[in-house]
Amino acid sequence: MTVSEQAGEFDLESAESDDRIAGLGRYVTLADGVTETFDVTEKYTQEVVGTLPACQETDVREAFERAREAQESWAERPVSEREEIVLDFHDLVLDHDDELLDVVQVETGKSRRHAHEGVMDVAINARHYGHRAEDYLARERREAGVPGAQKTWEHHHPVGVVGMITPWNYPLSLTASDAIPALLAGNAVVIKPAPDTPYSALKAKALLEEAGLPADLFQIVPGYGPEIGDPLIEECDYFGFTGSSDTGSLVAAKAGEHLTKCSLELGGKNPAIVCEDADIDKAVEGLVRGCFTNAGQICISIERLYVHESVRDEFVEKFVAATEALELGATYDYSVDVGCLIHEEHLEKVEEHVEDARTRGATVECGGTARPDLGPTFYEPTVLTDVPEESLPCCEETFGPVVGIYEFSDEEEAIERANDSEYGLNGSVWTEDYDRGVDIAFQVECGTVNVNEGYAAAFAAVDAPMGGMKKSGIGRRHGDEGIMKYTESQNVTLQKAGTMSAPPGVPYGIYATGVNYALRLIEKIPGLR
Numbered sequence: 159m160t161v162s163e164q165a166g167e168f169d170l171e172s173a174e175s176d177d178r179i180a181g182l183g184r185y186v187t188l189a190d191g192v193t194e195t196f197d198v199t200e201k202y203t204q205e206v207v208g209t210l211p212a213c214q215e216t217d218v219r220e221a222f223e224r225a226r227e228a229q230e231s232w233a234e235r236p237v238s239e240r241e242e243i244v245l246d247f248h249d250l251v252l253d254h255d256d257e258l259l260d261v262v263q264v265e266t267g268k269s270r271r272h273a274h275e276g277v278m279d280v281a282i283n284a285r286h287y288g289h290r291a292e293d294y295l296a297r298e299r300r301e302a303g304v305p306g307a308q309k310t311w312e313h314h315h316p317v318g319v320v321g322m323i324t325p326w327n328y329p330l331s332l333t334a335s336d337a338i339p340a341l342l343a344g345n346a347v348v349i350k351p352a353p354d355t356p357y358s359a360l361k362a363k364a365l366l367e368e369a370g371l372p373a374d375l376f377q378i379v380p381g382y383g384p385e386i387g388d389p390l391i392e393e394c395d396y397f398g399f400t401g402s403s404d405t406g407s408l409v410a411a412k413a414g415e416h417l418t419k420c421s422l423e424l425g426g427k428n429p430a431i432v433c434e435d436a437d438i439d440k441a442v443e444g445l446v447r448g449c450f451t452n453a454g455q456i457c458i459s460i461e462r463l464y465v466h467e468s469v470r471d472e473f474v475e476k477f478v479a480a481t482e483a484l485e486l487g488a489t490y491d492y493s494v495d496v497g498c499l500i501h502e503e504h505l506e507k508v509e510e511h512v513e514d515a516r517t518r519g520a521t522v523e524c525g526g527t528a529r530p531d532l533g534p535t536f537y538e539p540t541v542l543t544d545v546p547e548e549s550l551p552c553c554e555e556t557f558g559p560v561v562g563i564y565e566f567s568d569e570e571e572a573i574e575r576a577n578d579s580e581y582g583l584n585g586s587v588w589t590e591d592y593d594r595g596v597d598i599a600f601q602v603e604c605g606t607v608n609v610n611e612g613y614a615a616a617f618a619a620v621d622a623p624m625g626g627m628k629k630s631g632i633g634r635r636h637g638d639e640g641i642m643k644y645t646e647s648q649n650v651t652l653q654k655a656g657t658m659s660a661p662p663g664v665p666y667g668i669y670a671t672g673v674n675y676a677l678r679l680i681e682k683i684p685g686l687r
């Protein structure tokens with residue numbers, strides 16, 4: 159049967175064979191019915207569990223039309239009302255924890271404990287912005303150009319409709335957590351999730367609507383990026399992308415064509431530095447998590463580990479033992495540590511990286527093999543030493559359960575090597591001297607740096623911005639930047655007295671001399687400058 163024949167018979171109501179995702183297909187935005195479909199697999203088995211319409215350009219345009227209409231009345235509602243909905247969503251996310259974890263696990267293949275990180279992240283962002291949006295967005299008085307004669311306000315308008323394209327690795331949080339501040343700022347949101355993981359975004363939509371979000375305000379258009387990325391970017395008033403740096407560069411060019419403002423959250427090749435005074439047991443625990451959470455498929459995962467020569471042997475021995483102790487498996491409970499990779503193509507990439515390093519002389523301290531006995535895309539957490547510089551896992555993002563350990567002899571060298579990358583997303587520093595750790599952290603060229611933690615502490619600190627330096631991104635999520643980017647700021651100034659030119663009857667030369675004198679005075683007087 160051809161795709162279009164299959165699509166002609168497509169029944170949205172019964173397209174999901176798995177109870178955990180059943181019924182979510184009805185949250186897809188469609189213009190005129192289904193013309194093409196795609197299958198979603200359970201990643202532990204790679205068996206098809208659901209079939210969804212692959213949205214086309216007309217569906218995307220329809221989604222924007224509906225979203226635009228819904229946004230008008232949404233923007234008129236007080237921020238406090240929007241906050242209430244988001245805080246109800248916060249509670250619903252925690253109430254429906256188990257259902258959400260099932261959906262995320264089915265379509266990503268990650269372990270339940272790693273799926274739970276996504277639920278926590280959504281709750282943290284909903285709580286933070288749900289309580290703080292009004293403050294962030296409040297109209298503020300600003301200093302006027304001519305104090306006394308003028309009054310200036312800074313005001314923030316919603317941009318309109320925010321378009322987002324999201325990846326598969328954290329499909330719940332990278333859709334819901336990034337959408338929350340956009341919605342609170344008075345916008346509508348249209349999201350194209352990754353084809354591997356559309357159901358998490360659909361589940362988020364279901365819960366947002368249950369919390370009271372107007373249905374048309376948040377649209378999901380599953381499908382393929384190369385097919386519907388362009389119309390989404392054309393239609394939106396602000397574009398948020400999370401994915402690889404290669405795709406990021408393509409979509410940014412498209413956004414540039416339309417002068418659409420955008421933020422890009424991209425890849426990383428994240429370094430950790432273990433100093434000679436680090437608590438080695440603590441560092442091993444934190445860095446095993448930092449390297450192998452979600453089977454290494456996290457943008458902020460540690461892939462380069464620089465260890466001081468004086469503690470290198472002890473660290474490698476303990477790190478390898480802890481890595482070997484990780485339990486892999488396909489279960490829908492908290493009993494195992496690590497799940498599988500997203501699909502076979504990604505497994506091949508991970509295998510290629512390890513083989514490249516191995517054939518060029520790297521030592522595989524542990525792992526280095528696929529585990530088809532556990533499922534089609536399981537791969538053992540892998541620790542490499544003696545990794546040659548020209549090998550793939552040395553500088554390219556593996557985005558899998560593979561880490562290289564390198565040795566350094568002084569702090570300066572460690573910082574230099576950590577910064578020797580085209581990426582700059584996340585870094586990690588380990589030392590028992592906290593002041594020293596923080597001082598090193600400020601010198602690491604990454605958007606987030608964790609001291610005595612791999613990645614989670616800085617990511618959870620949502621009051622501060624998070625994002626990438628260098629090729630790891632443009633713009634930031636979290637903190638004030640994470641919400642203000644979804645607004646158009648406006649300066650409104652009232653001229654209360656006088657004029658911005660020479661008063662009537664005063665020759666311009668005399669006026670100019672007077673203005674210069676006043677400017678000198680203002681610069682000298684602390685209360686005025």
Ligand code: NAD
Pocket residue numbers: 323324325326327328332350351352353381382383384386387388400401402403404405406408409422423424425426456457458555557583626630631
């Ligand atoms: P990807 O770039 O292949 O895909 C991301 C999204 O872009 C998907 O929805 C995909 O369908 C879409 N897409 C693909 N080609 C497109 C095109 N030509 N036009 C428009 N859209 C297109 O990335 P991925 O494999 O899904 O995710 C892994 C990458 O994402 C890694 O590099 C990882 O580091 C990065 N990532 C970054 C962050 C962050 O916050 N910085 C978070 C998660 C993942």
